[in-house]
Amino acid sequence: MVIGALENAKSRGLINFKQIPEFLIEVPREKEHGDFACNVALLMAREARQAPRGIAEVLVELMEKSGHPVEKIEIAGAGFINFFLDRSWLYEIPLTVYNSKDKYGFNEKKAKKVQVEFVSANPTGNLHMGNARGGAIGDTLANILERAGYDVEREFYINDAGNQIKIFTDSMEARYLQLTGHDVQFPENGYAGRDLIDTVRNIIARYGENLYDLPREERRQIIADYALEEKIEYIKKTLASFGISYDLWFSEKSLHENGKIEAVLNDLREKGYIYESEGAWWFKSTAFGDEKDEVVLRANGMPTYFMADIAYHQNKFERGYDWVINVWGADHHGHVARMKGAIEALGYNPARLDILLMQLVRLYRAGNIVRMSKRTGTTVSLDELIEDVGKDAARFFFVMRSPDSHLDFDLELARQKSQENPVYYVQYAHARICSIFRQARAEGITLAGINEIDISCLKEEEELAILRKIADFPEEIAIAARTLAPHRIAHYVLDLAAMFHSFYNHHRVLNDNRALQDARLLLMEITRITIHNALGVLGVTAPEQM
RNA sequence: GUCCCCGUAGCUCAGCUGGACAGAGCAACGGCCUUCUAAGCCGUGGGCCGGGGGUUCGAAUCCCUCCGGGGACGCCA
Numbered sequence: 188m189v190i191g192a193l194e195n196a197k198s199r200g201l202i203n204f205k206q207i208p209e210f211l212i213e214v215p216r217e218k219e220h221g222d223f224a225c226n227v228a229l230l231m232a233r234e235a236r237q238a239p240r241g242i243a244e245v246l247v248e249l250m251e252k253s254g255h256p257v258e259k260i261e262i263a264g265a266g267f268i269n270f271f272l273d274r275s276w277l278y279e280i281p282l283t284v285y286n287s288k289d290k291y292g293f294n295e296k297k298a299k300k301v302q303v304e305f306v307s308a309n310p311t312g313n314l315h316m317g318n319a320r321g322g323a324i325g326d327t328l329a330n331i332l333e334r335a336g337y338d339v340e341r342e343f344y345i346n347d348a349g350n351q352i353k354i355f356t357d358s359m360e361a362r363y364l365q366l367t368g369h370d371v372q373f374p375e376n377g378y379a380g381r382d383l384i385d386t387v388r389n390i391i392a393r394y395g396e397n398l399y400d401l402p403r404e405e406r407r408q409i410i411a412d413y414a415l416e417e418k419i420e421y422i423k424k425t426l427a428s429f430g431i432s433y434d435l436w437f438s439e440k441s442l443h444e445n446g447k448i449e450a451v452l453n454d455l456r457e458k459g460y461i462y463e464s465e466g467a468w469w470f471k472s473t474a475f476g477d478e479k480d481e482v483v484l485r486a487n488g489m490p491t492y493f494m495a496d497i498a499y500h501q502n503k504f505e506r507g508y509d510w511v512i513n514v515w516g517a518d519h520h521g522h523v524a525r526m527k528g529a530i531e532a533l534g535y536n537p538a539r540l541d542i543l544l545m546q547l548v549r550l551y552r553a554g555n556i557v558r559m560s561k562r563t564g565t566t567v568s569l570d571e572l573i574e575d576v577g578k579d580a581a582r583f584f585f586v587m588r589s590p591d592s593h594l595d596f597d598l599e600l601a602r603q604k605s606q607e608n609p610v611y612y613v614q615y616a617h618a619r620i621c622s623i624f625r626q627a628r629a630e631g632i633t634l635a636g637i638n639e640i641d642i643s644c645l646k647e648e649e650e651l652a653i654l655r656k657i658a659d660f661p662e663e664i665a666i667a668a669r670t671l672a673p674h675r676i677a678h679y680v681l682d683l684a685a686m687f688h689s690f691y692n693h694h695r696v697l698n699d700n701r702a703l704q705d706a707r708l709l710l711m712e713i714t715r716i717t718i719h720n721a722l723g724v725l726g727v728t729a730p731e732q733m
Numbered sequence: 734g735u736c737c738c739c740g741u742a743g744c745u746c747a748g749c750u751g752g753a754c755a756g757a758g759c760a761a762c763g764g765c766c767u768u769c770u771a772a773g774c775c776g777u778g779g780g781c782c783g784g785g786g787g788u789u790c791g792a793a794u795c796c797c798u799c800c801g802g803g804g805a806c807g808c809c810a
Contacts, residue, residue, distance in 0.1 A: 226752065229790070239790075266790090267753065309810070351810055467808050478735070478806080485808040492810045520737045521805050546738055547804070588746070591738060593803065595745070608772090609758070615772050626769045670750095678747065681757080692765085692774035711769095733772070 192249040221269030228266040239266025284713035297336040305514035307344040310418040311355040313568035316548040323585035325514040327673040335668035430726040475528030545590035551597040576601040583610035616684035621731040644706035649690035680721035
């Protein structure tokens with residue numbers, strides 16, 4: 188319609204321009220500005236050497252309105268053209284939502300495979316707040332991508348090899364020997380968490396107190412194998428109680444054992460990206476814009492974590508994902524450039540790898556920062572957090588802020604089940620709607636057949652606002668997926684809940700006007716469905732009663 | 734020193750592929766429960782969008798620079 192007017196204006200010589208600029212038709216923030224707004228007149232002002240408002244007037248005059256559900260067109264502000272649609276399109280929404288139910292918000296299938304790897308905590312201790320945020324963000328993002336039409340797989344990379352495991356084993360061994368009556372020094376940089384002692388007790392229960400008598404390597408093997416398995420099981424259980432389940436738990440050790448690391452190293456060497464210096468072997472990541480090169484093979488012959496990670500990522504691409512997303516803590520940001528460089532060196536397009544860096548969590552208790560350190564064992568663990576504030580509040584809190592933003596998590600505040608906690612605000616909206624239906628059932632009222640309902644009874648501003656908001660949901664999912672912005676969904680559902688609460692306080696659903704009551708019951712049902720589905724994306728439950 | 738994130742209302746933050754008067758929650762103050770859950774609603778006050786330059790018809794949004802806070806710069810992961 189706009190383009191038609193532009194061409195018409197050009198051919199009549201009313202506006203001079205070479206090419207139609209890339210103008211936008213968008214939904215304005217303010218509803219006074221119509222359902223859609225177009226900025227083309229402002230963009231053309233310069234080239235056409237005319238005032239934007241003048242251009243807009245010419246265009247509006249020439250627009251062919253027939254065949255479009257446009258009620259009126261206004262020119263406003265500096266030269267925006269605002270379109271006001273009639274309401275017919277809004278009244279299509281309830282049918283769509285009602286028929287889609289749990290699937291409302293899902294976009295069309297894209298036939299693209301995307302993998303999201305997140306948490307991937309070291310299996311050497313409890314999950315801490317950083318892991319928890321990564322879990323909430325990663326899982327929510329995976330949910331968003333599924334609804335955006337991707338074929339999604341969730342993966343946990345188990346760092347069950349390398350130096351950390353050696354230190355872990357040292358610590359376990361020392362604890363074991365101490366607890367079985369041997370005078371052994373605890374390693375200086377060992378893991379001091381109390382949970383290790385519990386694990387050692389379990390080892391004693393299973394293998395007895397006489398592992399000291401075995402050859403050292405055999406003893407360490409038994410301890411390490413048992414401890415790792417127990418820790419991984421523990422992590423799986425904790426994440427499950429956080430609403431997260433993975434498609435694959437990928438073992439770093441397997442890369443070492445099946446020769447993949449060597450193979451990738453040789454591949455890179457042949458391509459000329461590996462060189463020797465100071466006794467070690469380096470990857471030339473500066474060739475891909477990194478600040479400095481990175482060791483992949485230590486002077487002692489052991490591959491570094493980075494080397495294993497290269498092999499791991501090659502494995503990911505070999506598995507045929509179109510898009511690979513890693514959720515990392517911001518402390519890994521220095522790793523991004525060389526990882527992408529390595530992907531490129533291996534011959535894959537680094538644009539297929541996205542790394543979502545999330546800023547760290549600061550934990551507060553009564554206004555004071557709680558230090559987090561696995562070494563000293565003073566962490567607040569994820570399962571303690573879930574016990575304290577509940578899965579729903581925790582997941583909502585972690586995902587509410589942009590990943591780019593530091594997260595201040597105040598334990599005292601989150602523990603309070605009060606109005607300060609936004610998750611209750613949304614859940615309350617859902618429970619309230621359910622309550623309306625309970626009340627209706629008690630009075631013998633049920634939702635009328637969808638085709639018997641006259642939706643155009645809904646004319647109140649609050650009602651139309653809810654309809655517009657619900658109509659936005661699929662697009663909101665698409666934007667959140669494209670921009671890797673899980674917090675958008677938290678904000679979306681807060682907005683929708685606010686609109687519902689406002690409606691609820693101004694109008695009654697159950698009333699004497701039968702046609703209006705039917706229409707409002709349907710409005711409530713599709714609102715409930717949308718809140719339910721949006722909370723589902725966040726991994727938060729939608730209670731029927733509170 | 735180099736790199737990344739942040740700096741918006743008293744507090745915590747959203748808005749950042751430039752657009753119409755800068756938004757929300759909490760806190761403060763004032764209203765609303767004889768009818769569907771007051772964990773709610775309605776209203777009031779509160780902002781050199783860290784400072785300064787630049788690009789643009791137009792900048793919280795893009796660029797440069799400075800300041801402040803956090804983080805990363807290991808043959809750790």
